[in-house]
Amino acid sequence: MEYSAGRDRRSRLCCLLGVVAAVLLCLGTAASGELTDDFYDDCCPNLDRIVRARVSAAMKAEPRMGASLLRLHFHDCFVNGCDGSILLDGSNSEKLAAPNLNSARGFEVVDAIKADIERACPGHVSCADVLALAAKYGVLLSGGPDYDVLLGRRDGLVANQSGADSNLPGPDDSISDITKRFKDVGLNTTDMVVLSGGHTIGRSRCALFSNRLANFSATNSVDPTLDSALASSLQQVCRGGDGNQTAALDDGSADAFDNHYFKNLLAKKGLLSSDQILFSSADAAAATKALVQAYGADSQRFFCDFGNSMVKMGNIAPLTGSAGQIRKKCRAVN
Known part of the structure; x- marks a missing residue:
């Protein structure tokens, strides 16, 4: 999908107050090593251009890649915080956890972005920040909102396969389970619903939803x-x-970032059970249903809230200051 500068400016204006508020929350502790929106301005001024160019090329080859990069950032932040741990290879790799095995993808694109950055400004930009920026451009180049990514994360030294198995929301989770997983990392109900809207792009394997279909489920009936x-x-x-x-x-x-995901939920067309229950489950909170209806009726509101929640999610337990390291290659510690 072609990038629309006009729509980008409108989206940025719409979200200005929310983004400024999120930035100010972090800038208050910038002196002690927290995230800022200008972290690499001096040491790697072309960072955004480098990431965008590589993501754009990857998405021209495969439009689905935007969704894959967004998912990598999400799955990274929910395990150990936003530290790039999902990128590590090895026996304890998060790539081998059930929610990621044969599912998480885009690692080669992250490798290519990191290689480009290391040639331009070696030793400065973390893999965790590469993930955050790649996710942003995966969304933006799919037609979604722009938002200011806060930077300054450092990379973790260990992966956490068991944490990926236990902390990531699953396709068959109940509303209460999903709500708890988001709450455990500091995200609220609005964050949960709006970030679920990231499923407006991407695909899912039959293994994750075929239990809802006749001839596949134990009851032999359609959900x-x-x-x-x-x-x-x-x-x-x-x-x-x-x-x-x-x-x-x-x-x-499937490849356009829009509010059609929420319209689908209103029409019983959510692919995953964990999506559809945001509206259809008897256990769904009134606030959850109301948010689905609101985002289905107002794409601008969805875009604004999505950008703000992405900034918030990107600030889950980042390593900063002297913690962690800046990996030379994202698949292994230095």
């Missing part, structure tokens, strides 16, 4: 919260029992 026509279409996609076949998370606009 009543799933639109029957969509269920029939998904049965064809997943026919043969190949759990690695994929379907669009957002039926109708």
Whole structure:
């Protein structure tokens, strides 16, 4: 999707107050090594251009890559904080955890971005910050909002496979489980619903939703919260029992970052159970349903809130100051 400068300016203006508030929260402790929006201005002034160029090239080759980079940042921040630990190889790699195995992708793109940055300004930019910026441009170049990424993270020294298994929200989690996982990292109900809207781009494997389909589930019946026509279409996609076949998370606009995800939930077309329960579950809070309705009716509100929640998520337990290190390569510690 082509980048629209006009829409970007409108989106930035819309979110200005929210972003300024998020920035001020962090700038108050900048002197002690917290995140800022100008961290690399002197030591790596072309950082944004480098990241954007590489993400743009990757998405021209495969539009889905924007969603993959967004997911990597999300899965990084929910485990050990936003420290780039998901990028580490090894026996304890988070890549081997159930939520990431045969699912998390985009590592080669991150490697390529890091290599470009190391040639331009070696030893300055962390892999954790590369992830945060790559996610931003994955969203922006898919047609989503711009937002100011706060920078200055350093890289963790260890991965946490068990943490990835236990901390990441799952496709069959209940509302209470999902809410708790977000609360555990300092995110509230609004953050939970709006960040779930990141599923407006990307795809999911049949293994993660086929239990909702007739002929695949133990009850041999379609999930009543799933639109029957969509269920029939998904049965064809997943026919043969190949759990690695994929379907669009957002039926109708898989590669476009928009508010169609929320419109889908209103029409029982959420692909994952953990998406649809935000609106359809009997346990869903009134506030959760109200947010789904609000974002489905107002894409500008969704864009504004999404950018603000991304800034907030990106500030989950970052390593700063002398903690951690700046990895030379993202797959291994120095």
